[in-house]
Amino acid sequence: MRKLRLGRLVGGLLVLSVFGCEEMAPVEEVPAEASELGESQGLLTQVTSFGTNPGNLRMWKHVPTSMPANAPLIVAMHGCTQTANGYSSTGWDALAEQLKFYVVYPEQISGNNQNACFNWFEPGDIARGQGEALSIKQMVDKMKTDHSIDPNRVFVTGLSAGAAMTYVMAATYPDVFSGAAIMAGVPYKCATSMTDAFSCMSPGKDMSATQWRDLVRNAYAGYTGPYPRISIWHGTSDYTVKNTNLTEGLEQWTAVHGIDMTEDVNETVAGYPHKVYKDTAGKALVETYAITGMGHGTPIDPAFKFPGSSVGCGTAGAYVLDTDICSTWHVAKFFGLDNSDSVAPTVSLTAPANGASVSGSVQVTANASDNVAVSKVEFFIDNTLVGTDSASPYAYAWNSATATNGTHALVAKAYDAAGNTATSSTVSVTVSGGISDTTPPTVSITFPTGGATVAGAVDVTATASDDIGVTKVEFLIDGTVVGQGVSARQAGPFVYNWNTTAYSTGVHSLQARAYDAAGNTAASGSVSVTVDQNSVRFTERFSNNGPDNAGWALTEWALDASDQTGATGSKSILGSATPAFNTVTRTASVAVTLTANPRLSYSRKVDLSAANTSASAAFRVIVNNGTDNVVDSVVKSGFGTVTEANWTQRTDIDLSAYANRSVVLKFVVTATDTGSNLTRAKAWVDSITIGPPSSSSDTTPPTVNVSAPANGATVSGTVDVTASASDAVGVKKVEFYVDGALADTDTTSPFVFTWNTAGVANGSHSLMAKAYDAANNIGSDNDTAVTVSNSSGGTTLASFNSIAAEDGYVKANADGSAPAVGTFTTPAVGLGSDSKHNRAFFSFDTSALPDTATLVRASLKVTLSSGSGDPWADPVGNTLVIDLKNGTFGAATTETTDFTAAATASAVGELIKFTTGGQTSTDFNAAGLAALNKTGKTQARLRFAQNNTGMRYLFLTEGTGAVLTVEYK
Template identity: 45%
Template sequence: MKRMRILAVLLIAVFGLIQCGKQGSPDNTLASSDSRATITQVSSFGTNPGSLAMYKYAPAGITAAAPLVVALHGCTQTASEYANNTDWNSLADKYKFYVVFAETNSSNNSSKCFNWFESGDIARGGGEALSIKQMVDKMKADYSIDASRVFVTGLSAGGFMTVAMAAAYPDVFAGAAVMAGGPYKCATSMTAAFSCMSPGVDKTPAQWGDLARSGYSGYSGSYPLISIWYGTTDGTVKPLNSTELVDQWTNVHGIDQTEDFTESVAGSSHKVYKNANGDALVEIWAIASMGHAITVDPGTGETQGGGTGSYSIDKNIYSSYWAAKFWGLDNSDKEAPVVNVTSPANGATITAGSTTLAASASDNAGVVKVEFYVDGVLKSTDTSAPYEATLDLTTIVNGSHSVKAIAYDAAGNTATDNDTAFTGGTYVDTVAPVLSNDKASGTYQMSVSPVISANEAATIYYTTDGSTPTVNSASGAAPLTLSFSADTTLKFFGKDPSGNASSVQTFSYVVEILPYTETASGTATEHYNAGRLDVNAYLAYGQEYGYMTAFILYHLKAEFGGTWVDEHDLPGYTPTPDTTVPTVNITAPTNGSTVSASVTVTAAASDNIGVAKVEFYVDGTLKATDTASPYEYVLDTTTLTNASHSIKAIAYDAANNTATDDDTSVTVDNTQQGTTTTVEFTSNSTDDGYVKASADGSGAAVGTYSTIAIGRGSDGKFNRAILSFDTSSLPDSATIVRAYIVVTASSVSGTPWANGNSMVIDLKTGNFGSASTTETTDWASAATASQAGSIDAFTSGTKQSSDLSAAGLSAISKTGKTQAKLRFLTNQTTTAYIFITQGTGAKLVVEYQ
């Protein structure tokens, strides 16, 4: 049976549809380059309606009923790759639990994504969700599994599917860890999936909670603990999804959306949401400056682990460990302390100017602190018995007040006593509440749900028809969530219990109703074959986009014609004028170089829409125009005088915006023109390497990876590459007329060339250090020719540098070694580096007479 599937929903930018059947896989054992990730396939585990593959890891030495963790990979990944990155196996060895890795395939989804957006695959009792549940059943049949300690986790599409398992099978899973995922039923169609991931869908906590509860209608048992992880710069699944996840699962657990505990870990934020008993039910980790990935912390420390790779970044926080700890798999102290407010007495009336807040507290391992709150506001913290604080009654308004004490132990377990109230206070409140609205005025798609908050207890009075609100208007306690699906003028003010009222605030919302019902991505030919385009439209779009380039079509609603059109033909579409100028830079020949015979003039040009053409000028005269990258022109210098000449490049975009680079001059010298010889020197991989150091050069160390790093690493150090070439075969009488370096990319993290940064080449006659092998002193050692050339941005394949300067040509040794140091001119502020290969992947090309 065939079903329509999304071509790609996560980790790629374009959506499309494919028809696909499902198929199984033969038995095998998978092992990645890291032996820790050895997993064994289980060939039969039930009816498997989702046609998934099951892999398991069973540690040795388990003698009693043990927990089980189910791990779900992200798009384009395999079970083995995800096992290696997350390293759940090592945690299983350490804490004695079993692991299952579920794997989908390209027949289910062309990008190997779990189908989190299809109703049939995320509902209880069917599709991929049932296949995953059957994997749990298989483990229970084959091993002694503690049914009360079964957990599920996943990344990206696997993260969305993790939420689906928590909602559809709350009776199976005790906890879930969601890595870069989103709420349950955020999408149940292709169009909705597109909007869900970016920018995200905004609903009230109650609306999200109802969707989660619909996963198992009528269920009245407990729900899984939820651990939420996301990168603050995730451009694939936008961070809004994480806050909506908090809304969904705090509502499911019947707790509020205000965190009860917050901390900073390795520069990232960690918040915990608890119930009245102090039990942690939901947590969220916001990993600073991380994109679409999981965070790992390779190392041998107690809290370290995981491996870097695709969608796995070293951010000094090992997500698998902390998720396991949240679930209690680390077997740490889970016994909460005991606390009781002893002063003031419940119901007491206090007329003095101050009173003592006191509490008794105990714990099996010891109490580390007790916090005292009055009316929900933290007043004091005491870290040793007797636990007490002095409350200044002149700071609170006369009336009834609540007292709460929270006790903490070293493991972070808490207990709360909040059943004490007293009457007292002499402060006269004359300050109005301060209100905030999380939704600014503006245009929103389909709906908008502003949340109005206050800095104290307050009642919000509001209108939605543009009239000025009064105390007789609609009202609700802060924080107040409203929702609008049409254009609305919202006006509101707040009033606190003392009668102080804030000023009226006004917000205007324009709600756009989309004129289409769905979208599809494909080439003109694919759209035609799918019946979206007739012949005339096929020819028109094919001419506009090309027949082999994918683009998005929108299926208009019936009232707009019911046809498929591109963005430009959507009703009400107004093109935004392009005012962004392109960028252009002459990369060869280098400024100040001497040239002869024929020389290729090359320019790098880019634009937000696209470069239309680049013009090349010599001494102000137009010589050539190139309309496609690479932008270049072969200059015959024999037509010029033996003198200095200026070269200029002008880049144009389609809107006729221009940019000019006119700071290049060369000296033409054809007096010794003759036959030239070109030779290539491959770098010596034995001597090649890289050195990392702080920005000031301190703490230098030679890098250990087999590929060579350049730029800022995840450890905050700045890497510089050293390439060594044996150029002794050059004739002593040779006159070097041209040289450049060619490098090959291995992988890239971040954007090392961001903000106009440049990778420069320093040349050294001989060695930078005392030996030809890479040394720590090479990082700061002086060059014979500094900034002799540069290498433009690239992320894959090979890249040729600019021609080396005259000083660089002179630095090339004819009797021994020549070393090149590759570094970025400006230190990056965040992790951003490129790995290049050595040996045959790095060459010095020399042309001489």
């Protein structure tokens, strides 16, 4: 049996147990007399004999039906806490049935690692010819013996700990594997101990490309053959394994292949950045996918159907994430597993023409062809996926009124059934009558805070927002740009990891600068922080055969030769409690004066054993400031053991509740056993530091889900779009989007947006919800599509754009006195800088309505141009109301008398708060329907329901920016 390695997964590679290791999964052994092929697990079959198996792993395989000779083989490795069967949910089995390749799933057992993590950081498991690496290689050998395997088409992939092990196999057995795909892993030999593993996971280890390369080259000394092709996937919001590991992995393997780090292909695939690095012959050797907004996991797309199959790409679950991109399919393509169709389609945009000026509704069309068949065409505007059409003629209806005025880039991308793609040339158009975006973003640095003292590696965090959208955030230190965070489809806060050790001791200024698509920029306020590596005020390493600091009370603990620091002559302290029909407590303590915002880090090993169901053993870290406050603990109650064979590093434990106080820091082991003398509690402690925090305390995004209407539903009329959202701290707001445009915001649960579907065309529409917490972490759900059908029941929809030449606004005092016609070109509503209230007017020619029509429903959609302040919050809950005139309030143009002129019907509908794009009103009431003119013009007057008291106003877009929609029989 191998030595037990203990750990706990926190969505990732391996994080050592702090709480909850009370139960240990049993070590399941395979009987020696078992047959070669054991039990089945779903579609998997266990193979119980495959060589010497020095790593003590399990082997499962999937064998598709009707396999040809010389078929490829995929080795797929799960992440921590997962199983072989669980990881098959990524879709490899289903794809194997279509493309005819074998799949092997190595599986970790609890006897090697309590939480089923492959031991990617253990020297004995990551060397050629040893441990788990050799066991996996022996599985490949077994498949070659039992099946007809093409030795030149053996590939390996994995998630998290499995991804790190994938790098191991690519480095140690380049003669076996032709390609490797890494889902959120760390480079080969980043860690060779459990302590190293933590820094590799986050914030990551920064080494030169040459240093990384040599680690791989030395793994199989003397090897001169080719190395596997490498596909690297990582979520940009992965806080378990920082996505800096994507860059380091890229450095390692481009250097191994002897190619540069300048991408030869830079494109967007399914909305995500994809880069390819080729050799001089044009062969793709390394590729990267940065899955924007994704956390820790393998990206899948259940809606994507594998060619020739009705089966989707995987099933979403823990660390198997539905992100609308099928990594399984794209990796298979990168490996060259699909030999049925290698011919890419052709595609070109046919309308609008390059250089055209457009406004209102624009039909974007494309021609696409393929030697077999085109499966779909995607349309992109400014690199954002806006629509998909799966049938010819390929088209997307673009409401350019929701875009900013100026130049925009249109691109079409065609797919065939085999997944081959082609991208059209870019067509540039100029939008007029859209949104005049002159509003800069807002941006602020949220961590560290002003006046903070920092040391070591620090995550500088900023939040940014814009009425249209933030494209990037740059970080500046002392006025110099040092890095940037790029916007993402599901973006959370923007983060830059700052290595303060490269900066001088003293005050430094931090600033963030945000950009929107229109080129508007804004800079945050400057945050001054003090860099002081000596701000780690308390350091204890027991480096001189005893405590480095005076004041320790160690009478119940002892110095021990075990040492985490590696310093010559250094020791740790050991506490041991062994009860005999009683309770025994052992305490080591030291007085510490804490600074502002302190964080505790230390290293430990524990050995806790409870000999019977009534016994208990515990290790606790306590802050005594008048009362005992437990800040960290490991507890075992009832029969069982918790053993950490290697050092566990605990970091950034928040002690801010005791800031600027003198406290007693205690390390305590306690054991209780009233029935025997067999229970024990032992703990080793070393490398204690107390210093400033290195990252924001809240980096976990909320979870959010569009709960109604259901995906695939058909809707009409007014529909409540609801979302559920939760967060460890609290949800601040939920935004609702229709077809990518912000439609509404709700700040209280239940989160609801009332959607008048008459404001959009019949057909498919996407719904998305974004949840924000107080730290501006963002969680998104964008997998809901519904079909709007408002023509059932014999009704007809008619839409009328406003008559721009007749639109305008009138301003006056609150009582209507001293009115004047506004002089700006876009209608205004709210309180202006001249302390006058503005009311906006839109005129519509509704004479096309049949004289005999029965009006069923009507609503008004308006589009934001710009504004100042927040009139919706003055007073809180303010809304826009609509007055209607059958005809016009005065003449066809806007006159001063229109401000107080009598309406045919007042307050027929209302518009709730919106801060970007367009907003549709509630359905008009009966009086409003009756006020619509079937034989001429109808004019709408917009005013705030309650007058603003401060200068706060909106500018609205006329013409195609204001649309009156009427449903009639």
